[in-house]
Amino acid sequence: LVDRLGTRTIVLVGLMGAGKTSVGKRLAAKLQLPFIDADAEIEKAANATIPEIFAKHGEAYFRDGERRVIRRLLDGRPKVLATGGGAFMSEETREAIAAGAISIWLRADLDILMARVRKRSNRPLLQTADPEATMRGLMDQRYPVYAKADIHILSRDVAHDVVADETIRAID
Numbered sequence: 001l002v003d004r005l006g007t008r009t010i011v012l013v014g015l016m017g018a019g020k021t022s023v024g025k026r027l028a029a030k031l032q033l034p035f036i037d038a039d040a041e042i043e044k045a046a047n048a049t050i051p052e053i054f055a056k057h058g059e060a061y062f063r064d065g066e067r068r069v070i071r072r073l074l075d076g077r078p079k080v081l082a083t084g085g086g087a088f089m090s091e092e093t094r095e096a097i098a099a100g101a102i103s104i105w106l107r108a109d110l111d112i113l114m115a116r117v118r119k120r121s122n123r124p125l126l127q128t129a130d131p132e133a134t135m136r137g138l139m140d141q142r143y144p145v146y147a148k149a150d151i152h153i154l155s156r157d158v159a160h161d162v163v164a165d166e167t168i169r170a171i172d
């Protein structure tokens, strides 16, 4: 499989709570590739947390930094790259991924997503009166775009290991 991947990076896309970071870490360990989380790289570059970046500079500024950080991460050695839920919505980012990487959409149902994001309150987009309605809106808006990813994997209530194995089988 690593041969077949050649120099291509594996990019995980999907909504908040889909398991991009958790599954990505397992996937990277199994494939002996480095794991990088784009959100963590953005925080490092900005020396601020994502909620701080949103609060101080707004979403457009965050998206701009996100595009630049992902472009940089797509260069260089192959890796497993987890992206923030909004990253794949950028056409420029989708084109950069299509040019040299393989995209995996981790799809999950609403109840799974909500159960997972409830545990962490670090998502500025979900600081609304009705986070579940907000999430449903994001599903409507984003699923048609995530569907452009090369491979679709159902992320569900099983061990991340199982989803990572299914992903490897789907690439292979």
Ligand code: S3P
Residues within 6 Å of the ligand: 014, 015, 016, 017, 020, 039, 050, 083, 084, 085, 086, 087, 122, 123, 124, 125
């Ligand atoms: C976002 C998802 C977050 C983070 C930011 C915006 C989104 O990443 O990039 O809060 O637009 O869906 P995760 O998907 O890793 O939570």
